[in-house]
Amino acid sequence: MKKIATSPRMVRAFVVCVAAVATLFVMAAPSQALAPAPPPFTTVPTSLAGGATVAEAGVGITAAGLAGAAVAVSAPIILAGSIIYGLHKEWDYFHPDFPDDPGGGGTVFGIPSYLQYDGLTFTFSACDTFYLSGGTCTYPGMGATDLMMHVEKTSTSPENHTIKSLLYGDAGNLIAPKGTYTPYYYGVPTNYGWQTLPPLSSGYSIRIHDDDLGNDVAFFHFTGSAPPSTATVTATLNCDDGSSQTVSVDYTAADAVAQLIAPQCIGSAKPTGMHIYDTLSADPSVPVETWTAPEASPYPDCLPGGSVFPCVVRLQRYSAEHGWQDCATDIDCSEFSTEAVTDPALQLSTQTGTLLGAGTATSNTYRCLWGPHGMPMSDCEPDSIPKTLEVAAPGIGDDSLPFPAGAGASACFPHGWAAFNPAEWVYKPVLCALRKAFIPDPNFVKGQMDVITEAFNASAIGVVVGAVDPIFGAVGHMTDNPSDCEGPEFGPVSFPGTDAVFDIHPLNACADLTQYILGIAMPLLSAFTYIAAFIVGARSIASSVGARDLVPVE
């Protein structure tokens, strides 16, 4: 019988292994200290982030990115090319619900449901009248690279069809695409999966053949056209004085998003609404985003188009010496808690952020602002609101450094009674000089890191890393997020003699007894796995130092 025995060599290898792992941790430690980046200021107070007040806070159109100073309008269509597609009816039998439209219409055939290109889904909704009458339907912006077609049966209709072939190619020169096509049957939804169709010089033709009907069901024809070089996003802001302000920006295929600076009303005019147009939308005259300002808002200047838009949430602390200072930027507020400021005398005006009660601001008085407006303290409670100097400016507020905390010239020279201490006139200025010389500006460091990151992402290594990133993400998700107890789904299966169709979960572990047993078994299995991994790892290290029998097996 084999057994595991200890030996001096095993102990030696164990020590080497532990030391190696510890070394890795020590090497990793400095990078951990530099890694945390300051979280962005929350743009909208949490008390406004819900219900009707969301639009009031200007985030009702965050899809268009209006929460920030630079409005990011997602480029809806890749400008790599353009395809005009048409659908040609080749056979008399042509069901009006074909092809199925996920956004409306019927779900009888389910083939093809829609086309997808570069992750963008194109339905046939714009061609409703077309595919019944014939003609040409245009979708601008589809690129002539990879066209993916999702063939899926989506209903259990009584139609009994077997699609046996799907051909594509240049018009008049159809070839079979890669992949095989499983017939779909009544009562059994079948996903035919994605088929990647390589680009063709003169467009695509797709023919779907139905054996049961003995004829082609449909024939698509796609022809390429010159791609547009640029597109334009336009934001039109309407103001209550009757004026409107318009800002436009061009973007190309190289732009991930179109950066659009939000327009502002002039003078005391208040915004009433905004429309955003995109020349690449199906109908450029129809806004892709519409925002309407609430009629009565206590925060009009924080709304898009307002004089102080965009507003950020800031926590401030009062001191007799400096007055109100921004936490994390000018002063450390890590001891802030909402309980400390529940004194009614210290409640703030929601209009000006000033004290409403008879209380007097002290060094322990905080206030929470959104732009110039006082907000409930709970809005400043989330961790996303910077409170500590370490978070806001890594390195500067590090307690391990003998530099004076708190920015400003006054921190570099003695004041108060300290002004009478000659040493203070040397100590503080020298510390400030050293700080200026050796503590880098976080914004500078971030800028340099951005440059390197951009260069890395553009390099071959970055491209490869980006390509495999989804795999690591999936592995992380696999280990971090235990699936629901139902386990994998198989099916659908049907029982003979019935029309019933089921999805089955043969590894269902939801039962209490199963959970109880797994609660005991899984830790044991985990422990066994860790021990086995340790033995294998320790043996590999032992072999490298000549201790081949780290874990003798007799």
Add this chain to the structure above:
Amino acid sequence: MVTEGIIGVFATVFGALLNFLPHLTLPSWVASATSSIASMFEGAGKFSQWVPLPAIVGGIAFIFVCSAIAWSIKFGRIAVSLFTGGGGSAA
């Protein structure tokens, strides 16, 4: 200023080195392949109620680290053994 200067020099040099690397456009099938592999891992995650996936992934990672350390030691010993008066055979 001093640290910023050093960081700026390093960033410039490192960025220039990265720019010297060839630019690569991966074929579309790579995205499909990685997506398929990712889907495979996502599918494997559905067995997490029955299989100690975190322990398995952690164990495999540990073995990889130990193997990397072992090979580093071995190559180090081989390198040192090339010089007279130091090292021994790592064969």
